[in-house]
Amino acid sequence: MGRAPCCDKANVKRGPWSPEEDAKLKDYIEKQGTGGNWISLPHKAGLRRCGKSCRLRWLNYLRPNIRHGDFTEEEDNIIYSLYASIGSRWSVIAAHLHGRTDNDIKNYWNTKLKKKLIATMAPPPNHHLASATPSSPSHYNMINTLLPYNPSISTNQLLTPHQGMMMTMMGQQQQLLYQADMGTLVNSPNRNNFIMSHQEDSQEQSTNKGIMLLSDVRSGSSTTSTVTRVKMEHRDHHHHEELEDERSMSSAVIEDYGMEEIKQLISSSCTSSSNSLWFDENKTEDKFMLYY
DNA sequence: AAGCAGGGCAACCGCGAGAAT
DNA sequence: TATTCTCGCGGTTGCCCTGCT
Numbered sequence: 001m002g003r004a005p006c007c008d009k010a011n012v013k014r015g016p017w018s019p020e021e022d023a024k025l026k027d028y029i030e031k032q033g034t035g036g037n038w039i040s041l042p043h044k045a046g047l048r049r050c051g052k053s054c055r056l057r058w059l060n061y062l063r064p065n066i067r068h069g070d071f072t073e074e075e076d077n078i079i080y081s082l083y084a085s086i087g088s089r090w091s092v093i094a095a096h097l098h099g100r101t102d103n104d105i106k107n108y109w110n111t112k113l114k115k116k117l118i119a120t121m122a123p124p125p126n127h128h129l130a131s132a133t134p135s136s137p138s139h140y141n142m143i144n145t146l147l148p149y150n151p152s153i154s155t156n157q158l159l160t161p162h163q164g165m166m167m168t169m170m171g172q173q174q175q176l177l178y179q180a181d182m183g184t185l186v187n188s189p190n191r192n193n194f195i196m197s198h199q200e201d202s203q204e205q206s207t208n209k210g211i212m213l214l215s216d217v218r219s220g221s222s223t224t225s226t227v228t229r230v231k232m233e234h235r236d237h238h239h240h241e242e243l244e245d246e247r248s249m250s251s252a253v254i255e256d257y258g259m260e261e262i263k264q265l266i267s268s269s270c271t272s273s274s275n276s277l278w279f280d281e282n283k284t285e286d287k288f289m290l291y292y
Numbered sequence: 293a294a295g296c297a298g299g300g301c302a303a304c305c306g307c308g309a310g311a312a313t
Numbered sequence: 314t315a316t317t318c319t320c321g322c323g324g325t326t327g328c329c330c331t332g333c334t
Contacts, residue, residue: 015304015328016303036319039319039320052320053303056302056304060303088324102322102323103323104301106323111301
């Protein structure tokens with residue numbers, strides 16, 4: 001048998017709140033408080049509403065010092081940064097933004113910020129499949145704001161999928177090794193590259209490796225991103241290329257990963273649960289590394 | 293002017309965690 | 314210790330508004 005419902009759904013009102021209901025709830029809570037029991041509150045307050053509905057209405061709209069709309073750029077950056085580090089934990093993010101509710105931030109992210117982020121990564125109209133220039137000069141400024149180089153990041157530091165996502169978008173001169181399955185990050189400040197790896201399980205690391213190159217070339221105010229698959233070893237071992245020196249990857253042959261695919265990966269990451277990895281954990285095809 | 297599509301957002305749903313019994 | 318109850322959260326739904334055809 002399932003859990004008993006928190007209220008009699010047949011006898012509670014649903015849908016938008018009327019000004020009268022708002023006034024009743026606000027008045028009751030300001031005078032009596034919640035009493036630590038939302039379930040019984042609507043009855044005491046004379047409302048035909050579910051306790052959960054009352055709680056939501058109070059927390060999101062009626063409690064004092066709530067702010068709606070007009071997110072500032074600073075708030076945007078905070079959201080980006082926190083999302084990159086902790087994922088879709090909206091209540092935690094809301095705690096960092098005075099007067100904002102988790103619901104507001106969630107809606108803002110889903111309807112605007114996510115699109116804005118994707119847009120900043122959009123290639124120019126004439127972009128080549130495997131070579132692109134960021135469409136906005138602010139692209140790297142924004143990303144750099146999110147995750148500035150941190151020399152304290154050291155070998156084996158855990159990295160969330162979202163951090164992996166953000167790191168991938170960074171155009172900074174640094175090297176990071178991210179093993180998606182192990183959550184391991186290796187950061188070598190004396191190198192100029194960024195390596196991102198994904199292996200389904202550590203036992204097969206030695207036989208199932210693929211490497212994808214993602215390199216940036218800065219020239220004056222512009223930056224060119226290049227995505228290159230430099231090494232791919234299929235499960236059936238039909239392909240096998242050895243890589244003698246990581247540095248040689250920069251001259252590898254450009255293959256078939258374009259910015260569109262990268263964007264799709266990021267996009268799917270944004271819509272998946274916070275616990276899922278940036279790359280499909282269950283996929284059975286190629287495994288790869290990103291080299292930045 | 294009417295119909296349609298898409299976006300924005302308020303509200304609901306269902307689950308997990310922790311407290312209470 | 315097991316069961317029940319409540320809270321809080323993230324994901325999803327559905328309504329309303331606006332702009333386009």
